[in-house]
Amino acid sequence: MSAVIAHLRSRREAHLEQLAAYLRLPSISTLNLGLKEAADHLAGLMREAGVEARILPTKGHPVVYGEAGGPAGAPVLLVYGHYDVQPAEMAEGWASPPFEPQVREGRLYARGAGDNKGQHFAQLKAVEAFKATGTPLPVTVKFLIEGEEEMGSTHLREFVVANRDLLKADIACSSDGSLHPSRRPTLALGCRxxxxxxxxxxxxxxxxxxxxxxxxxxxxxxxxxxxxxxxxxxxxxxxxxxxxxxxRPLGRADREALAGIPDPASELRAALGEGAERIGEAATFYARTQTxxxxxxxxxxxxxxxxxxxxxxxxxxxxxxxxxxxxxxxxxxxxxxxxxxxxxxxxxxxxxxxxxxxEPSKTPADHPLIQKVIRAIGWEGQKPVVYPNFGGSVPDTVFTKDLGVPSVWLPLANADSNSHAPDENLRLDVFHMGCELAARVMEGLGR
Structure with a gap:
């Protein structure tokens, strides 16, 4: 595992250049703009990383599917993400063109940097690091990267149901959303x-x-x-x-996870700045928005x-x-x-x-595979933050109900990434940490 982490750290500049090239491609599903080009580019990135890749049709925009085999009998990890992004125009208030990536003060600014190209790219780089160092991949990794999330994942469920055998897995891991404002590794175990x-x-x-x-x-x-x-x-x-x-009442492990989320008011301060002071009962913020x-x-x-x-x-x-x-x-x-x-x-x-x-979705915090993930992502002695749920709504039931597997959301973007807003960005330290966290999850699940 040390060779994998060392490789990721030695390739940071190259990874940043590759991500910037990916971000230069507008892929706006709601405008039917650039989806084929982005899907082709992503499939190429997968192949360069040693992942077998296919572009599979849906009734809308295609899915990019990839697979990298692990040892016989090893767990199968299904990684979900999306290559489509929100529309973006300079007139909305961007400081630099949204599809001309720019690094400023330790952040990469571009549409899709945090939501979601940067996040599934980090997962892909983790697999590449195992391959490049000759370190056996401890799990089989399957990638399901759709092109319609920003328009409601219109055809995702239909695709998943029709391809259950292809997508068969032991656990699903989706990198979307954002870290806790403390920048500690963060997990979410469902959605409203x-x-x-x-x-x-x-x-x-x-x-x-x-x-x-x-x-x-x-x-x-x-x-x-x-x-x-x-x-x-x-x-x-x-x-x-x-x-x-x-x-459904929360189980004991989920109640303990909720109680362990630090500084509830910090989420409000990160999002609203001084406006957070106008919101009362900050101490119950996570309970009210997640459970x-x-x-x-x-x-x-x-x-x-x-x-x-x-x-x-x-x-x-x-x-x-x-x-x-x-x-x-x-x-x-x-x-x-x-x-x-x-x-x-x-x-x-x-x-x-x-x-x-x-539909709401939930994976219990005490599920054995979830416990493996929690143990794997302790970062430099820090315990991860575990959200019992996302407050928002994401297509989690395609995993928990249609595929019948536990599902964990592993966000790899900073809390102030400005997703869906002008000056969307990804902190470089968070991106590099995300590559390493993804590798640690794969290693932890294979133990």
Whole structure:
């Protein structure tokens, strides 16, 4: 193993140059821009690293699949990532062109640096280091790198279900998301689910002059706001019957992991700066965002909200809300429960539309393979930070449900990487640490 780590450290400059070449390729799935070129480039990187690579079609953008064999009977590690990135324009506030990678003050700035090219590239360099040093790869490693994550992983589940034999593994490891702000090695063991709903209240069918009709015709916003308010009580709890009944309690190992996350307020400071002081109860931040369900109002639409004034009664108005769910809540059942609840509350006239769903997912912290990963990634004497869940929603159930394997998320990007925002970046020390952590995970699983 020492030869593998030494190789990675001796190749840092070369790895940075290779990553920069990968980042120069725009691969924006939502705009259908550059996906084939990026997939071809990634397949080439895999082959150079000693990984057998194939580009496999989906009904949308292709998957890049790679495989590097380990000893007979060794565990199989499935590495997930995505080569597509968010759109990016200089006018959004970038200090340098988003697809012309630039190193400044110890960071590599480019779209995709942290989300997600830099992260799965680090996993690939770990495999390459075993191969280059003649060190037997302790596990079989399979790579599943999709091109549609930034558009909702539209065809991922269909691809996984159709290729179960190809993707058969003992554990899945996805490098996405970000480290704890302390930059200690970080794991997440699942994700919250999502039900995204649009509520529509009809008025007269067209906008009316509020002077000519106001008082005789009520704005549908009043009705819509009452319907939205009915979903949540004054104590902040969701009022839909059965909403909390399906919530699976955390196991002991997960409770201990949650209690061991350092300085909960640091996540808020990293994201919001001085604005973090306006958020109360920072001490319960991780518990509330990782292990509890929630209802959020995303926005209201209708009438006039532009510059200046316009006196109108809207013809129809909309509200968009999202429910964040935890295992074992079912977003599809919840949608039907929400419709039935609103009807019983006297809001049967409110149209309810389902816009998006993600199922929640969870791997217990005391799973034997998870415990191997936790032991493997202690970094220079530091214990890793273990999140029981991601607060957001990711396609984790394709591993835990469709493939039936434990799943761990091993983020290899800094907390202030500005994913999805201008000046996305990857700290160079975090990138180099990520290459070594990926190698340590492979070695630890093979013990």
């Amino acid at each position: 689910g999502l039900l995204y709903v649009e509520l529509i209240a009809q008025g007269a069918g067209k906008d009316l002059h509020s002077g000519s009709y106001g008082g005789a015709v009520e704005s549908p916003f009043w009705r819509l706001m009452r319907a939205v308010q009915a979903l949540r009580g004054p104590d902040g709890r969701v009022r839909v019957p059965g909403f909390y009944g399906a919530v 509890e369900p929630n209802l959020n109002i995303c926005g209201f639409q209708g009438g006039y909200s532009g510059e200046g004034m316009k006196t109108v009664i809207p013809g129809a108005v909309r509200a968009k809300v999202d429910f964040r769910l935890v295992v074992d809540q079912d977003p599809h059942k919840l949608f039907e429960d929400v419709r039935a609840f609103l009807a019983r509350e006297g809001f049967g006239d409110i149209e309810v539309r389902k816009l998006a769903t993600f």
